[in-house]
Amino acid sequence: MPMESIEHLNCRYLLQAPRETGLPETLSPAAALGVRAFHRQLPGYRPTPLVHLERLARAWGLGDVFVKDESPRFGLQAFKVLGGSYAIAQLVCRKLGRPLSEVTYAQLVSEEVRRQVGQITLATATDGNHGRGVAWAAERLGQKSVIFMPRGAVPARVASIRAHGAEVVVTDLNYDDAIRLACREAEKNGWYMVQDTAWEGYTEIPTWIMQGYLTMCAETVDQLRAADSYPTHIFVQAGVGALAGAVIGYFAQVYREPRPRFIIMEPANAACVFASAAAGDGRTHAVTGDLDTIMVGLACGVVNPLSWEILRDLPCCYTSLDDFVAANGMRILANPLADDKPVESGESGAVGLGLMDLLANDPAWRELKEALEIGPQSTLVCFSTEGATDPVNYREVIWHGKYPHRG
Ligand SMILES: Cc1ncc(COP(=O)(O)O)c(C=O)c1O
Structure with missing residues (x-):
């Protein structure tokens, strides 16, 4: 108490x-x-x-x-990239059907793994730092990312995410509502949500991020x-x-x-x-x-x-x-x-x-x-x-x- x-x-x-x-x-x-x-x-x-x-x-x-x-x-x-990069690596290994401990980073970013996994899109909502980490990790794996930002997003933060090839959508919403929008879009388009928080039924990726x-x-x-x-x-x-x-x-x-x-x-x-x-x-x-x-x-x-x-x-x-x-x-x-x-x-x-x-x-x-x-x-x-x-x-x-x- x-x-x-x-x-x-x-x-x-x-x-x-x-x-x-x-x-x-x-x-x-x-x-x-x-x-x-x-x-x-x-x-x-x-x-x-x-x-x-x-x-x-x-x-x-x-x-x-x-x-x-x-x-x-x-x-x-x-620090945020530590979470996004680890979660995305786990996600790719899940798709490969192999534990991350048995896959090297060099293999993860190889053309062969990209072919096996296919083209995927990683989506998230962010004030800046988490989205930059997700965009960076996606770029290294040759995958796409779509990043939703709350209203008032700082131009320098938007630019630093776009610099990694991400599509950035600056919304008119606060952070929590931007997450809800990103989820809806991800579901509609078959994207993978890589969010740095959890909710009922969505815990595995946020656990990897932590x-x-x-x-x-x-x-x-x-x-x-x-x-x-x-x-x-x-x-x-x-x-x-x-x-x-x-x-x-x-x-x-x-x-x-x-x-x-x-x-x-x-x-x-x-x-x-x-x-x-x-x-x-x-x-x-x-x-x-x-x-x-x-x-x-x-x-x-x-x-x-x-x-x-x-x-x-x-x-x-x-x-x-x-x-x-x-x-x-x-x-x-x-x-x-x-x-x-x-x-x-x-x-x-x-x-x-x-x-x-x-x-x-x-x-x-x-x-x-x-x-x-x-x-x-x-x-x-x-x-x-x-x-x-x-x-x-x-x-x-x-x-x-x-x-x-x-x-
Ligand atoms: C620089 C910085 N510090 C701290 C935090 C807080 O992390 P959390 O949302 O997990 O509490 C964030 C979250 O985005 C952040 O960008």
């Missing part, structure tokens, strides 16, 4: 005592081995950096701060171990919550004793995990409307049911945050202290660091900081899941101070 809720400057948090829950084998360290073995074969694969912000941690009176920087991932500026994210998680664990660090607090943002489900489902199996504290961030106008946790009835609750936020990757109103049990039971804190928090995170990551490294972090990537800033420096958040036992012994980890995918807004935030700090 949620214990506490406050409201401050369009930001809210909710604390709860985490409960034990069954953790799925699909998100286990053993499952991650197979996923990583696949991604390692992709041309251009390299673990993304785990940036150690030592000076920042010292300035904030914390033990350590680590940021997983997904901006260089396969040259696509976001598993795809384990490559990022497993890299992070390796990098933390190499730095001789044990995470005490893991900050993860949620749109539909597939990412958060994968991160928490995996990290809770790797770090059992003591278990890190998991903290969820969402935009105030699209906080469906928060709303579901706050209802306290164990069920998910959708958020509707425009879902308007600069964190467009997180502008989702319906929780992924595959993640829900994990997101219901394991986090100790849910937050619903104003856009200025993400903008502050972007500015801080772009302008590091002394010899800390800069991180190019987009709106949906930077909100974790923005929340850390509030906790470290804003008296209004002191009570939460104390409740979470964040201090000099803590090692905080967050995931900067995208780079400057909207370069115009990125510059306005970083250079011209758009969405200024409030507090």
Whole structure:
């Protein structure tokens, strides 16, 4: 049961005592081995950096701060391609009637496999990052993709998807309705939906997508171990919550004793995990409307049911945050202290660091900081899941101070 809720400057948090829950084998360290073995074969694969912000941690009176920087991932500026590429590979192997573990990537992209599988079309709805990953993966396999985008899609994001040969349809709908349209079109035309969320009767592909994210998680664990660090607090943002489900489902199996504290961030106008946790009835609750936020990757109103049990039971804190928090995170990551490294972090990537800033420096958040036992012994980890995918807004935030700090 949620214990506490406050409201401050369009930001809210909710604390709860985490409960034990069954953790799925699909998100286990053993499952991650197979996923990583696949991604390692992709041309251009390299673990993304785990940036150690030592000076920042010292300035904030914390033990350590680590940021997983997904901006260089396969040259696509976001972690999302990990999910789409893995799911599409599984789908093609299903059509071949062979397990992915027995098919190399070189075989998957060969003309022979393309002939065996035939021409297929992969469809999805996206704010940008997931669709770019699907288009990239389809292009490599010599297959087609049709990508539906919600209203207000940023031109740079549309262009980066078209650059991979995809047909892009910019709709007049919000994200959740764009998914419904994509489904109808896919059914009508015999396309394969590769969606990064699940619903009744559609769980296999979204499970593969969540598993795809384990490559990022497993890299992070390796990098933390190499730095001789044990995470005490893991900050993860949620749109539909597939990412958060994968991160928490995996990290809770790797770090059992003591278990890190998991903290969820969402935009105030699209906080469906928060709303579901706050209802306290164990069920998910959708958020509707425009879902308007600069964190467009997180502008989702319906929780992924595959993640829900994990997101219901394991986090100790849910937050619903104003856009200025993400903008502050972007500015801080772009302008590091002394010899800390800069991180190019987009709106949906930077909100974790923005929340850390509030906790470290804003008296209004002191009570939460104390409740979470964040201090000099803590090692905080967050995931900067995208780079400057909207370069115009990125510059306005970083250079011209758009969405200024409030507090
Ligand atoms: C950059 C970025 N970060 C985080 C997320 C959130 O992932 P999920 O919708 O699985 O919660 C997204 C989703 O598109 C994203 O694009």
